[in-house]
Amino acid sequence: MHRVTFGVPPGIIKAVIGPNGAGKTTLFNLITGFLKPDHGQIIYQGEEIQGQASYAVAERGIARTFQLVQLFDHMTVLENVMVGRHRLSRAGLLSGALRLPRTQKEEAAIRRKAEETLEFVGLADRAQQPAAILPLGLKRLLEIARALATEPELLLLDEPASGLDAIETERLGEMILNLKNKGLTILLVEHDMSLTMEVAEEIAVLNYGRLIAEGAPREVQKNPEVIAAYLGTDWQA
């Protein structure tokens, strides 16, 4: 990434677009601590977070999904979401092994919250199934549910619509808007232009690791550099 200066105002939906290899996923990995920047800063809520371990970034309230779905295949749908409650619960090894009354109470709360989250994304009836057997569309939903279970303030969605059919994509768009209305800040990488234009309030365009345009969807759409670099052929289709 080169000299990308980039801001996400709280409470909005911002999309990052750009051709393959433009650096969108790299940007996500930098923010969430999976990659360490050589130089430069990443500031979240006034504090520098670049170079921090990814679990520490997650503890600050930044959650993400992955371009290639990364579920816990050997766990149930419910358990997947329960892992999302990790940062909001405290039980250690010993209290977990002894199943102290306080731990049992915490477990019950984790379970209840996870069930609510599954309800929200519409996966409640799948709760006891192994995550591995879900169809791709539902896997993407489960990944979002799992991220939501961490009660993030900033949610990074890496191509959430890829592999979804038209109806699923539409429902996804509604959910993203719904989440925004609940106060979440959302950063979205997406190839599906109609979804992006529908939900995003701001769009940043990356090309070869550089930021070539940024602004409201309408402005970005008209930007000649963007049209040349990216939208040119695809956009009309």
Add this chain to the structure above:
Amino acid sequence: MTARVLLNRWVLFAAGVLLIFGVVRNDYYYTLLNFIGIHTLLVVGLNLLMGYAGQISLGHAAFFGLGAYTSGILTATYGFDPWLAMFLGLVVSGAAAFLIGVPALKLRGYYLAMATLGFGIIVYIVFNEALSWTGGPSGLSGIPSLSLAGFPLNTPERLYFLIWPTVGLVLALSANLVDSRLGRGLRALHDSEAAAQSLGVNTARLKLLIFIWSALYASLAGSLYAYALNFIAPSSFTFMFSIKLVTMVVVGGMASIWGSLLGAAVLTVLPELLVFFHDYEIVIFGAILMVVVIFLPRGLVRGILDLWEFRRYKQEGGTISV
């Protein structure tokens, strides 16, 4: 898993332990049962590490040995109370696991396997060479038996009533653990370390914790072993024994708490039955490991259930989705 099913399992377990006591009258069988119990402790711990966290230790015999030798030396040479010595064994083994685990677990991949392999060999050499402490290859004798409230646990039959309740307790703790916040974290990191981290799971720390935890089980088993035999020698803590433990985990079934009991039982009894083939024991264990990994990768019980289900499906002409 509902509390009711679990309760039934524990009731069955306790009933089994008592039933065996009602039937068995022979010290040889009690000794064998006690070994099964001690091996179960080792295998459950190793299974938490291998089956749940997906990390391999090829040196678990070393932690078993550290527990045994710490208990043995402190009681036989320095006259410590056996229970206190057992506790200090836990401290020593836990500290050793911490020191190996910190560097090895920061790296992804099989570094823990390599580090524990080396550690196991070094510890074995120390047991052999530190003559003034350990007695060297000829072993350390004069280790006392445990006693409970003034009642000496000095026969296999009496010890049975310490070891098997302990096994029950450790199985219960482990089953709880797997189904707890950190247990889910472990299973999660096994499937996707990146996703687990993205949800705030400190995977490096969690792997270290479970490695230490499993070393503590091994140390406990080692102390019980020393007090059961009143004598220990380095030949019980070889690399071969570490491999046997891995085989027990695999045969019992990875990520199966109760399978650990089965794996330990089958592979403790088997060498007794195959006493004629003693010289080929390592070959037999190797063959078992290979056969199970290739044909029953989910372990003996689940593997056989899978095969049965597979046959049934075929007979009904159904399709199988995995």
